[in-house]
Amino acid sequence: MCETLNKDYQLCEEIGRGRFGVVYRCFSAVSGGDTFACKSIDKRLLSDPIDRDCLDKEPKILHHLSATNHPNILHLYNLYEDDHYLHIITDLCDSASLYDRLTTPLSEPSAAAIFHQLISAVNHCHRMGIAHRDIKPDNVFFDSRNKLKLGDFGSAEWFCGERAAMRGVVGTPYYVAPEVLLGREYNEKVDVWSAGVILYIMLAGVPPFYGENVEETFEAVMRGNLRFPTRIFRSVSPEAKDLLRKMICKDVSRRFSAEQVLRHPWMINGGETRSMNDPT
Structure with a gap:
């Protein structure tokens, strides 16, 4: 797990799972315990160039949209990356989809x-x-x-x-x-x-x-x-x-x-x- 991520956030239970990663509930040690979601993507599972392109593009698009802080678009707060994983910190949406x-x-x-x-x-x-x-x-x-x-x-x-x-x-x-x-x-x-x-x-x-x-x-x-x-x-x-x-x-x-x-x-x-x- 990314060392910087562990300093900033405490990961809790798994709340979702997809083809390439896991979503965790987490809370911020810096802001006094505010809760967020952490989407952790295993880059080693992305053998398809299209999947790799999506991995590169999604954080950039979220960052672009988050700058305007629209209330009905998932907000990107932080991004962490190491050799094997990409970790995306966003709003926590723990109600039913x-x-x-x-x-x-x-x-x-x-x-x-x-x-x-x-x-x-x-x-x-x-x-x-x-x-x-x-x-x-x-x-x-x-x-x-x-x-x-x-x-x-x-x-x-x-x-x-x-x-x-x-x-x-x-x-x-x-x-x-x-x-x-x-x-x-x-x-x-x-x-x-x-x-x-x-x-x-x-x-x-x-x-x-x-x-x-x-x-x-x-x-x-x-x-x-x-x-x-x-x-x-x-x-x-x-x-x-x-x-x-x-x-x-x-x-x-x-x-x-x-x-x-x-x-x-x-x-x-x-x-x-x-x-x-x-x-x-």
């Missing part, structure tokens, strides 16, 4: 309260020139005050200047945008598609595109045939369905930006159903 919370459909006001925090985080990333590229409930966390934190920027990418367009198949089957699967160049609106899928699941309890296996799910995503089954969406407002259509839109030129999502009447009204001027 959004994935764990989506056991039943949510009311529209409840969904809107969560979704506003998520889209605010996504919009901030985009304004900073960063696309997350793996928006899914598993990467949406909550701290002890129940504040949403968007995390896991391992697939994130810069988009600005000459790198405005991105390539590469990244993401998760239910949530990935069709242009990613088609191998085309794409922009930051892939995050809007993924966030729209999350909103659909929050309101319906099921994803909009799925199949018996990964291949069938990808085929459904690429068709992009968005439906609102009456049995499931009977009590969902026209305003919510309008927003979903504008987020889960296969035509990228017509798909909303994150900023447009924030200005949609359903978002402004906090999920309370009111009449719309333009019910498309």
Whole structure:
């Protein structure tokens, strides 16, 4: 374990585990016992160049975002590295993730309260020139005050200047945008598609595109045939369905930006159903 890390933080119990490392609860010996999370990554397990690139990129992106201290983005506090490990100190999010919370459909006001925090985080990333590229409930966390934190920027990418367009198949089957699967160049609106899928699941309890296996799910995503089954969406407002259509839109030129999502009447009204001027 890194000697400097041990001087600054006391590592406690394991609270998570992934392919390349372990997440621990820890507390700061310097600040009087404030609690944090320590993500310890074993660099020896990163034989793939893509994985190594992610290891190099994620701390830089988190550091860039943390400089602005957005309340709904996981904050990077410290970074330690030795020959074998990279240790990332971040906010402690020890409440259930959004994935764990989506056991039943949510009311529209409840969904809107969560979704506003998520889209605010996504919009901030985009304004900073960063696309997350793996928006899914598993990467949406909550701290002890129940504040949403968007995390896991391992697939994130810069988009600005000459790198405005991105390539590469990244993401998760239910949530990935069709242009990613088609191998085309794409922009930051892939995050809007993924966030729209999350909103659909929050309101319906099921994803909009799925199949018996990964291949069938990808085929459904690429068709992009968005439906609102009456049995499931009977009590969902026209305003919510309008927003979903504008987020889960296969035509990228017509798909909303994150900023447009924030200005949609359903978002402004906090999920309370009111009449719309333009019910498309």
